[in-house]
Amino acid sequence: MKPIHSVLAAVLTFIGCAGHSFAASADTSAAAAPSATAAPAWTMSRDRVTAILDSNRAILSPQGVDEKVKLHIDGIDQWISIRGKDRRNPVLLFLHGGPASPAMPESYTFQTPWEDYFTVVQWDQRGAGKTYAANTEQAMAPGMSVRGMTDDAAQVVQYLRQRFGKRKIFLLGHSWGSVLGVELAQRHPDWFYAYISVGQVVNGHANEAEGYAFALREAIAHHNQEAVKELKAIAPYPGKALTIDRVGVRSKWEMYYGGLAWGRTNYQFDVDAEELSPDYSRQDLDAIDKGSLFSLNHLLKPLLDVDFDHVTHFGCPVLVFVGAHDYTTPHQLAETWFGHIRAPSKRLVVFADSAHMMMQEQPGRFLMHLVDDALPLARAAGDAAPAEVERTR
Template sequence: MFVTLALAIGFQAGRVHADEASAPSAASASTPDKSMISRDEVRRILDSNRRIDTTQGIDEKVKLHINGIDQWISVRGKDRRNPILLFLHGGPASPAMPEGYTFQTPWEDYFTVVQWDQRGSGKTYRANTEAAMAPGMTVDGMTDDAAQVAQYLREHYHKQKIFLLGHSWGTVLGVHLAQLHPDWFYAYISVGQVVNGRRNEEVGYNYALGRARAEGNRKAIAALEGIGPYPGTAKLTPERIGVRGQWEMYYGGLAWGRKDYQFDVDAEELSPDYSREDLDAIDKGSLFSLNHLLDAMLNADFDHTTHFACPVLVYIGAHDYTTPHENAEKWFGDLQAPSKRLVVFADSAHMVMQEQPGRFLVHLVNDALPLAQKAGDVAPAEITRDH
């Protein structure tokens, strides 16, 4: 759940910018290494590789004025007849737009994908003052932001319904929005569902401490026992949550088989969608957002929010302890919806889209797309000829 916090604490001090890493030192400035490539050139190559023909498709970045501030969205798809999929990113303030190029491009054959930088996040953080953003930094305020984004998409692109995908913190907004406006959505797609904030912390902590003890990792044991009992009744500070997040991540609870999140940070650094200034805004927005939303994240409780009036797809990483998989599996069992489907990705933790991107796309196409086909909101896929 607290991906942004883990990044802010674990990587902010040590992050190496790609352009800085490629810059020659003073000693070698006179003889530049011609094998090095600039960040701008990498971004140009990536952008060229995923170019969309906009006579039929859509490739837009749009600044919307919503609830008193400017909020940025990216809209990309290869056929505007396809259904729209609105992605609610995690964190809070952990935008998916900068690393979306690592998993999203194949989705664009089947969906028009919308990445939205939420209030306090990325491009939206950079476009506004903190004072202007602060009044809406609540679950209700940001759910209304999301509702207005969804309304814009439905009206501007002439779609009666769209898909709503929430990841991690985005599932908090996603559940609220799907409850308020089920008639707007073909389905609510839950990825890394937050079910109960404090129980998330307890299960993730116990997982990390159990692994540390099994391996005799004295450094991890000392750090984790030092914040116990956890979460306990004492106030949960960013520092305590950061310790839990650091060791849960080390033991693969964020990305299975990985000890850190550097792969994602590195991908962000080369993002064709983000400038250097946009990237710098991520960490600033993270700390600003946590000051306003930490209690809201901890108090999230959907144990009894189990009746949906739209279809629900629940995608879970089998090793997820950021939003623990067992919590989401039990929640799915309690769900009542017009239709529901559970998919557990065997080799993933919390970052399912990046960990098993091919399988994730297969399920989007097989599970979600048919819900839009009934309304004729899907472009023809292929032309097949028998010889």
């Protein structure tokens, strides 16, 4: 489960979003001493920052694609972003976490190099981000279930297969998105070169129990009386009735001790990146918070009820990416689950210096494994990526 955003700060005690103006100063005088109260030499608006970022990652190749597309799926409008340097490359659909924590706004921090090898699709799920902003809650509510959102995902996949003339695509599920990923890979294994599991939710109840135990263990070891008091106050955890308040306490301290991003005590780095997103307007950013609360009210219990302990037979290859320090979706559960998987091929990759946010914590290694471990599966299926021409002297 990826953290909930700032609208729930009072509940989940996450830090709110950063400001919308950014300042920097420079002084070329060797003798100059900056005043503690001096005003910045210049300021830059959010619009200017996002324009620079967008220009920097511009896709200019003749075969490239850079589009945002509104699809009408099951009665509502749902938004996707499609980016890649060569539309002949394999398609990779990213199923984001949360529920309702879209990856599109921060994807510019890790995705651009992927676009050399894949046509990457970010989808704002029902209740999330741009899709939340485009619809009423009343219209979205009937499909706010694991089954309903898996149906949505299936229609996105069908659109992509038809749009790009592909028999198969890659399916990547992160955190909550891994719930939809397993469900979809089980239904339609013939649609996928591989299911790429990242921060897998294996068993919702065990997931929460392990994350809580980690946080309490760390709090006791560090003599953090505030944390110990708050965590013991919600015991036994998760119990039979898991509330947003109780999840918030567990999440707060599990994150503080690096179970979300290793070595970090909070999620501000990601929130700040979203604030600068070249893919999101101010209205879109505001919709993340509202969508998070709406989605959790519908999906918290279904998330706790997830049980893939015995869902281990796959008709497509499976790659499982695990952060060695992940306690948001505890790594040991995913590693044990991997041991029982039966698939045409499978591979476990453990990121030694990551927790839950592997693609941001170790972006180079993440890309390397996508290229070395995933891409050959497309070639093996007879859908080779365009040959790269290297010029040497």
